[in-house]
Amino acid sequence: MKRVEAVRRCHRLWWLSVVALHWSTMVHIAVWTPVPGLLPRAAAGMRRLVDRERALAAEWSGITVEATPAPTAGKEREALGLLARYRWLFGDAQRFREWRWTTMYSFVGGLIACVPGALVLYGLWGLFLAAFGSYLADDAGWDGLWYLFVHVEDVPTGLMAGLLGLAAGKTGLWLAPGTVDCHARFVRATLAPSEQELMAARIAHLAATRSDAVDTSAAELRRIERDLHDGAQARLVAMGMTLDAAEHRLNDDPEAVRALLAEARASSSAALKELRDLVRGIHPPVLADRGLADAVRSLALLSPLAAEVTVDLPARPEAPVESAVYFAVAETVTNAAKHGEAERLWIDIAYDAGTGTLRVSVTDDGRGGADPARGSGLAGIERRLATFDGVLAVNSPAGGPTQISMEVPCALQSPKTTSC
Amino acid sequence: MRVAVAEDHFLLRDGLVRLLGAFGHEVVAAVDNGPELHKVLLAERPDVAIVDVRLPPDFSDEGLRAALAARAQVPGLPVLLLSQYVEPLYARELLADGAGAVGYVLKDRVTNGAEFLRTIQQVAGGGTVMDPEVVSKLLARKVRDQRLGSLTGREREVLGLLAQGRSNAGVAEALVVSEKAVAKHIGNIFTKLGLYPGESDNRRVLAVLAYLEG
Known part of the structure; x- marks a missing residue:
């Protein structure tokens, strides 16, 4: 059964080689003819195909091939002139590899991938001849019926064709799994970027996320400074002045002093309230006390939506990750309540010890249509998580439901501080 | 009263x-960390304990945990929690045993001495006092519990005030209605929440708990 499945996979790979032929032809045409918009579109199609092949290699053979993000991903510029177009194609190592792979695969890959399927089909033909070969040769009058080196003309030669067919079919089945793996190795050999390129991409990613993180924390500090300046600080100054006025009138007007003292107390309450709100925005106390699980439960408790929380966390994640994930969840929950017309909300937090990944998903039953490209909120979450190499995935078809998934690689602290 | x-x-x-002394209460113990608090609560059995949520050695929620642990051994031990913040999750944990005699208020409330002492007395007397902040936060939500959903707006208001530890007279004063009307509202609330007399002496606590569970 496994081998039959492998033959089916080979067949699919063969089809993909036809697709590869299509895209390699498109890219070649696009390089040679100055049709506006053709080259980026052809390159995008090529990339989709390559991504699919990479995914298949990982799924079927467990061979993961890393990809460096294309430097101009998403906005590939139309290059003018034949030379410029050539330079555009070959200038980026990743794109060049994709082009090389697509061109090669459309011939070599197709030939290799079709072998097991062809052998199986040929084997079936042999079996067919074993049953009907003599009939075809004698009664239907087919002459020159050959199976490999056997001239099929009567029952014995027909049976011989059947035996050979059995062998051919067996060989096809036997070859199939190896061919699938061979394809995966071919993908790795031709598409894997060099160590140096991976490093360069990693460094570029780190530099970008670091500067984002610095910008974010600088903006945060400015906000805190402004809030303190306009809020608690101003209240304390007012309180000092009120107390001063009270001191001056202590002897002659006790009634006025009483009113002033009440005012000072009101000021101190207001200042405390502002400080509380500020601290909650920096690092919620329940997060500090109890960790992510209870902090999210507290969010759910206060959410206007009916929220269900499931947590599977053996210990607390590192504090910075905890805080980033908490605020990401808080933002998502707020969004769900604000935009999605949702009634219910499911929050699921789990830690995958095998890969060392914290997974959070927030699902609502709203009307969907959330788009990270449009809403700055989701983009903000993405940036915040990127600092920890985390990723955000949004699945929000029009009409709902919306599912927001986050994955952050992180270590857990020693279970001493476990809270859940 | 004997206070810890x-x-x-x-x-x-x-x-x-000093505040407690000035009002004639005896402070039987004044401690500054969680483990000691737990010991003192069990040894002294004060009439009421006034506890800061965040205490050494970990500066997280030791105060709450020590108080909950003590209440598990001495059911209904009156505890008034003080905190710089109010966290509805903690309020729910405090109320969860349904025994009452708990309070959870902001530290700011200490600045109003007379009001604060009233709060202490209510907790010592078996009442339940939640800070208006907790109540106002919970008021912002949509109602999920069907039983709560069946309450009228006025009844929800009354329940919110009960959660703040107000007496019938206090609720009447806040809503500018007669005490008799308040009693009627409270009767309706108990009926709608399925809390019947005789089952428990703590119908007010249970009503507040249902309110917090929302």
Whole structure:
């Protein structure tokens, strides 16, 4: 059964080689003819195909091939002139590899991938001849019926064709799994970027996320400074002045002093309230006390939506990750309540010890249509998580439901501080 | 009354002790960390304990945990929690045993001495006092519990005030209605929440708990 499945996979790979032929032809045409918009579109199609092949290699053979993000991903510029177009194609190592792979695969890959399927089909033909070969040769009058080196003309030669067919079919089945793996190795050999390129991409990613993180924390500090300046600080100054006025009138007007003292107390309450709100925005106390699980439960408790929380966390994640994930969840929950017309909300937090990944998903039953490209909120979450190499995935078809998934690689602290 | 105080800031602890002394209460213990608080609560069995949520050694929620642990051994031990913040999750944990005699208020409330002492007395007397902040936060939600959903707007208001530890007279004063009308509202609330007389002496606590569970 496994081998039959492998033959089916080979067949699919063969089809993909036809697709590869299509895209390699498109890219070649696009390089040679100055049709506006053709080259980026052809390159995008090529990339989709390559991504699919990479995914298949990982799924079927467990061979993961890393990809460096294309430097101009998403906005590939139309290059003018034949030379410029050539330079555009070959200038980026990743794109060049994709082009090389697509061109090669459309011939070599197709030939290799079709072998097991062809052998199986040929084997079936042999079996067919074993049953009907003599009939075809004698009664239907087919002459020159050959199976490999056997001239099929009567029952014995027909049976011989059947035996050979059995062998051919067996060989096809036997070859199939190896061919699938061979394809995966071919993908790795031709598409894997060099160590140096991976490093360069990693460094570029780190530099970008670091500067984002610095910008974010600088903006945060400015906000805190402004809030303190306009809020608690101003209240304390007012309180000092009120107390001063009270001191001056202590002897002659006790009634006025009483009113002033009440005012000072009101000021101190207001200042405390502002400080509380500020601290909650920096690092919620329940997060500090109890960790992510209870902090999210507290969010759910206060959410206007009916929220269900499931947590599977053996210990607390590192504090910075905890805080980033908490605020990401808080933002998502707020969004769900604000935009999605949702009634219910499911929050699921789990830690995958095998890969060392914290997974959070927030699902609502709203009307969907959330788009990270449009809403700055989701983009903000993405940036915040990127600092920890985390990723955000949004699945929000029009009409709902919306599912927001986050994955952050992180270590857990020693279970001493476990809270859940 | 015999009062135990747990607070790690010296100034605040000292202020509390003086305030309580000035009103004629006896402070049987004043401690500054969680483990000691737990010991004192079990040894002294005070009439009421005034506890800061955040205490040494970990500066997280030791105060709450020590108080909950003590209440597990001495059911209904009156505890008034003080905190710089109010966290509805903690309020729910405090109320979860349904025994009442708990309070959870902001530290700011200490600045109003007379009001604060009333709060202490209510908790010592088996009442339930939640800070208006907790109540107002919970008011912002949509109602999920069907039983709560069946309450009228006025009844929800009354329940919110009950959660703040107000007496019938206090609720009547706040809503500018007669005490008789309040009693009627409360009767309706109990009926709608399925709390019948005789089952428990703590129908008010249970009503507040249902309200917090929302």
